[in-house]
Amino acid sequence: MSTTETERADEDYLATESRRRILEAAERLIAVRGIEKVRLRDVAQEAGVSIGKIQHYFTNRDTLIEEMFKAASLRRVAEWATFAREMDDPTEQLVTLLNHAIKDRERCTVWLATTSFTSRNPQFLPDLSRIYDAWRATLVEVIETGERDGVFHPTGAVEDVADGIICVIDGLMTAVAIDLDGYTRERNDRMLRHMSGLLLGVSLEEAWLVE
Known part of the structure; x- marks a missing residue:
């Protein structure tokens, strides 16, 4: 060179x-x-x-904020997908994804700000949609593998179940971001694994202990 x-x-x-x-x-x-x-x-x-x-x-400031939201969200989607690829067992994959979904308040706060910003600036909705699509794709892949292996028994269409889990994650992220009283890390983890287990027709109580 x-x-x-x-x-x-x-x-x-x-x-x-x-x-x-x-x-x-x-x-x-x-x-x-x-x-x-x-x-x-x-x-x-x-x-x-x-x-x-x-x-x-x-x-300007607005462009910086827009680029920050996009970069932060896409980076975290990529990180989240990586967790699932680091192991073969679908239950461990799912548990790892859930473990990292709402693990820190900073992440939840930035996500809440991102969705709030998009609600006021609908031109950024396609970017936000791509983030949801990436979340969904990772969950769908894990659920389909678990269903094929006889580990999961989804209570509805796989994509609907994945969206249901995402909705639970979204709700808990909002609670964490605003520091809602009573939503401790332990309670959030318990609710997330319980609701995900109901949607997947399986108990995740013991599996949750797997890191």
Whole structure:
């Protein structure tokens, strides 16, 4: 590689790294302060860059917020799918997916902000739909494998069962995000495994202990 090509590669890497830091900084701040209270200068300070650099990549605050929601959601969908691919047993796959669905408040807060933002900006609905489609595809694959192996006995069409589990996850994520009284981690886990088990015609009480 020539000196010019090396320099260009370094510049591309630094640009990508700076952009990633900015997006992650915005995500952290929104999780703590909410969308309305986060300003470009806050993100610049958190990311260790200038406001001008943020504007270079994202033009303005609204574009930054939009890109942050998209990047955070797609990253977490990819991570979630990875959990299922790390094992072969469908029960362990499902349990692992559920274990990671609502594991931290920051994730839940950002997701709630994402859905709220989309409700006010319907042009981003296709992006949100793709995220739901990715969740659904992962769950459907695991459920179909479990049904084929005789482990799961879905109480309805597989896609309907997957959507039902997603609805439970969504509801619990909202409760966690707003810190609703009584929704402890232990209770949320118990409700999620119980409702998922009902939809799948199987008890997940013992299986839940598998990591």
